[in-house]
Amino acid sequence: MHLRLRVWRQASATATGKLVEYDAPNISPDMSFLEMLDVVNERLMEKGDDPIAFDHDCREGICGSCSLMINGAAHGPMKATATCQLHMRSFRDGETIDVEPWRAKAFPVIRDLVVDRSALDRIIQAGGFISAATGGAQDANAILVPKTAADAAMDAAACIGCGACVAACPNASASLFTASKISHLGHLPQGQPERRRRVLSMVNQMELEEFGGCTLYGECQEACPKEISIDTISRMNGDFIRAGLTDWR
Amino acid sequence: MNLNARIPAGPLEKKWDRHRFEMKLVNPANKRKYNVIVVGTGLGGGAAAATLGELGYNVQCFCFQDSPRRAHSIAAQGGINAAKNYQNDGDSIYRLFYDTVKGGDFRAREANVYRLAQISVNIIDQCVAQGVPFAREYGGLLANRSFGGAQVSRTFYARGQTGQQLLLGAYQALERQIGAGTVRMFPRTEMLDLVVVDGRARGIVVRDLVTGDVRSHVADAVVLGTGGYGNVFYLSTNAKGSNATAIWRAYKRGAAFANPCFTQIHPTCIPVSGEYQSKLTLMSESLRNDGRVWVPKSVGDKRAPNSIPEGERDYYLERKYPSFGNLAPRDIASRGAKEVCDEGRGVGESGLGVYLDFADSIRRVGESVIRERYGNLFEMYQRITDENPYEVPMRIYPAVHYTMGGLWVDYNLMSTVPGLHVIGEANFSDHGANRLGASALMQGLADGYFVLPNTIGDYLASSKPEKIDVSHAAFRDAEAEVVDRARRFVDLRGKRTVDSFHRELGKIMWDKCGMARNAAGLKMALEQIPRLREEFWRDVNVPGSDRQLNQALEKAGRVADFLELAELMCIDALHREESCGGHFREESQTPDGEALRNDERFTYVAAWEYAGATNAPLLQREPLVFENVKLSQRSYK
Structure with missing residues (x-):
């Protein structure tokens, strides 16, 4: 395949970025999108140019590192697929492909396609956990969890924290990310004692980080590589209202 | 070098209990006065940092990824073993212990493995309490499956994403401690050297991967949970960033490297x-x-x-x-x-x-x-x-999947450098020459949640570390070395990319030190690797500056270390003239082509000690004593 890329290049957080065009001949349709970028980078380096910086690690769709806006779509054109699992056969020979970083106020660009997603960690810090210090746990089977609850919790817990939901959202809201953790823990009996406190703290943190509000566009669930449902946001909103109406402290 | 494994006396099943009683404790009010560094945030490091924070220690935690949630433990699919015997199918702590020792082809320490089997049951309890969504039966009880040829169903799982869910449990516990202020987290920060003062591990030198700043961090003890070194082969199932730099730097500062040739x-x-x-x-x-x-x-x-x-x-x-x-x-x-x-x-x-x-x-x-x-x-x-x-x-x-070798540790998970502790895949301790399926997650969490947080207290209580800070000469020297090395890379302006060297190294290792090994091939690799290393340092191309985010520079440092570690792996593989587990020496096979152990000569841990850049590493042997299990030859015909 012979492709043309237009890639966002930005030397540092404070530098001005721009789209730069690259010619990418001899691309195999069996390459993953990141392997295509590897090849482009090898060629750049052989010419003595700086390679394109992008986040990646496991390359099997589970670590959540990779994060590219490809032709305006978070993780590109394939549904339920992270960029690292996207293959070049999803593109046409001769196509021009735009490659940009996640765009959100809460995700400042660090360099080229690399953004700072630490705001998501701080949302978890605010309450995305069950307070169970090591050592005090009872026998695992003493807590019965109905299969339906365990399955629903697992559906929500599949979130890989990539931030595609934020990038896809016209409001740059982190609602799907936040709601997936609230849903995961809220479905389980172990998550009940902190349920109200959790939703209030996490939603509050989400706002402090300057993510936008949710107006139910639904773009997040379309972009989510793990197909997390927007229903989790309904649950979060329900929990939030209930928690606000009671004394949760 | 002292290879005292410090295995507690007494019967196998009493050793850990007895040891916990005999270890010194740190007074709860004093714990916050101790600084502990944890490098890596996978199942080992993440669990350890969270638990040490809960205990009240002052923890600094480091990872090279942008978030501690992304460590490669996240990619484990199958499950985690535990001797719960929930299925009433004859499982027991002893059976899990026995299966693990035998599966490791009798090259692991009995006492460590028995403790692992004991703790396995606590891990499941802990993870359930944290909200890990394990698979359930309709009645609400935990589901199990059999895995990797085990004759009992002792594997707990969360669909095909068990590693992810266990890691998120540890990550959430860690974030809770970060919020509580007991743990300070440094993401996008790579450890590039270990600092040893008066024979004790007292800190690390790191590079901030965003700014390029090189800094030191001081502590009373250092814990490495930095994973395995499968990426020495270039192609493996490991994440792209997985690397051996932390353990390799520690090796060069005096920590013995055990059984480096054992790869799965x-x-x-x-x-x-x-x-x-x-x-x-x-x-x-x-x-x-x-x-x-x-x-x-x-x-x-x-x-x-x-x-x-x-x-x-x-x-x-x-x-x-x-x-x-x-x-x-x-x-x-x-x-x-x-x-x-x-x-x-x-x-x-x-x-x-x-x-x-x-x-x-x-x-x-x-x-x-x-x-x-x-x-x-x-x-x-x-x-x-x-x-x-x-x-x-x-x-x-x-494909290369896991490395059983790693830094040598004693029963307390402490390396040969006092104060330097090593957990999870980064150490060598529990899997012998071959790891069983669903046992990596078990070991990482056992070390991180239950073993290290106990044993590190004994070290801290019995050593009286003097107050030092980053102005100490040992830190200044190590920082200068790290800065020099980075400058050397970016000043080289050679012709070949880092990846092209890495690929070539991987091919040598795969061909000569992969699934089957022989003396001639290993000797050839031992000629090829130094030549490649020499060419690397002459002709590698690292564009950009060391004062910015520079992924080529990060890779160059890691590949430079792989180029040294590869040589040690081949030396170890050459010296072990037997076949055992993942190490198959073509010269040592039965007439029908099966792996043939040589228990008389090789029932020991090979711990290699760094002896300087120009000298061959020194081999130290820790004899393996089997008091409970009878050694036997595995057969598949």
């Missing part, structure tokens, strides 16, 4: 599809229950698989191992595939692949049953290869 090669991965391939993807081993492995009988047969008649196919596992057939153990299946590909009978464009054919099973039980059993795996395979495995056989090939 997993038989069922999606094969390499081109020169550009960046990593390999594991396909669950369960596929071999219904798939038949074959290659064409004749060399260079490039016909499509479905047009090769039955009589011209070689079902080599069924032929060579009539009773185990396609279910032959991991190491056997992997070596078999390599053999037929070496003969030129491999399939696919690269010739490095064998067929895993479901046609017979589909004929026997129907496509819908196969779809029910393996649907998600078939889908994943199709997504990557663009081939439909219901119609054409899958192509698979073995």
Whole structure:
């Protein structure tokens, strides 16, 4: 395949970025999108140019590192697929492909396609956990969890924290990310004692980080590589209202 | 060098209890006065940092990823073993212990493995309390499955994402401590040296991967949970960032490296599809229950698989191992595939692949049953290869998956450098020469949640570390070395990219120190690796500056260390003139081609001590004493 890329290049957080065009001949349709970028980078380096910086690690769709806006779509054109699992056969020979970083106020660009997603960690810090210090746990089977609850919790817990939901959202809201953790823990009996406190703290943190509000566009669930449902946001909103109406402290 | 494993006296099942009583404790009010550094945030490091924070220690935690949630433990699929015996099928702590020692081909320490089996049950309790969504039965009890040929169902799982869910549990516990202020987290920060003062580990030198700043961090103890070194082979199932730099720097500062040649090669991965391939993807081993492995009988047969008649196919596992057939153990299946590909009978464009054919099973039980059993795996395979495995056989090939070797540690998980503790895959302690399926997650969490947080207190309480800060000469010198090294890379302006060296190293290691090894090949590798290393330091191309985010520079540092570690792996493989577990020496096999251990000569841990850049490393031996288990030869025929 012979492709043309237009890639966002930005030397540092404070530098001005721009789209730069690259010619990418001899691309195999069996390459993953990141392997295509590897090849482009090898060629750049052989010419003595700086390679394109992008986040990646496991390359099997589970670590959540990779994060590219490809032709305006978070993780590109394939549904339920992270960029690292996207293959070049999803593109046409001769196509021009735009490659940009996640765009959100809460995700400042660090360099080229690399953004700072630490705001998501701080949302978890605010309450995305069950307070169970090591050592005090009872026998695992003493807590019965109905299969339906365990399955629903697992559906929500599949979130890989990539931030595609934020990038896809016209409001740059982190609602799907936040709601997936609230849903995961809220479905389980172990998550009940902190349920109200959790939703209030996490939603509050989400706002402090300057993510936008949710107006139910639904773009997040379309972009989510793990197909997390927007229903989790309904649950979060329900929990939030209930928690606000009671004394949760 | 002192290789005292400090295994507590007394009967096997009492050792850990007794040891916990005998260890010194740190007064709760004093814990916050101690600084502990934890490097790595996988199941070992993440769990350790969280637990040490809960106990009240002052923790500084580091990872090179942008978030502690991304460590490669996240990619583990199958599950985690625990001797709960919830299925009433005859499991017990002793059986898990025995299976692990035997599976490791009798090259692990009994006392450590027994403790691991004991703690396995606490891990499941802890993870459930944290909200890990393990699979459940309709009645609400935990579900189990059998895994990796175990005769009991002791594996707990969360769909195919067990590693992810366990890691998120540890990550959430860690974030809770970060919020509480007991742990300070440094993401996008890479450890580039260990600082030893007066013979004790007192801190690390790191590079901030965003700004390029080189800084020191001081502590009273250092914990490495930095994972394995499978990426020395370039292509592996490890994440791209997984590296050996932390443990390698520690080795060069005096920590012995144990059994470096023990690597696990997993038989069922999606094969390499081109020169550009960046990593390999594991396909669950369960596929071999219904798939038949074959290659064409004749060399260079490039016909499509479905047009090769039955009589011209070689079902080599069924032929060579009539009773185990396609279910032959991991190491056997992997070596078999390599053999037929070496003969030129491999399939696919690269010739490095064998067929895993479901046609017979589909004929026997129907496509819908196969779809029910393996649907998600078939889908994943199709997504990557663009081939439909219901119609054409899958192509698979073995890939490097895990390293059993690592830094030598005693029963307290402390290395030969006092104060330096090593946990999870980064140490060598529990899996001997071969790791069983669903045991890596168990060991990482055992070390991180339960063993280290206990044993580190004993070290801190019994050593009285003097107050030092980063102005100490040892820190200043180490920082200067780190800065110099980075400058040297960016000033080189050579012709070859880092990846091209890494690929070449990987090929040497795969050919000479991979699934089958022999003296001639290892000796050749020991000539090739130093030559490649010399060329690397002369001609590597690292664009950009060291004062910015520079991914080529990060890689260059890691590959420079792999180029040294590779040599040690070959030295170790050459010296161990026996076959055991994942280490198959062609000279040491039974007449019918099976692995042949030499217990008389090699029932020991080979711990290598760094002796300077120009000297050969020194071999120290820790004899392995088996008081409970009888050594036997594994057989698969």
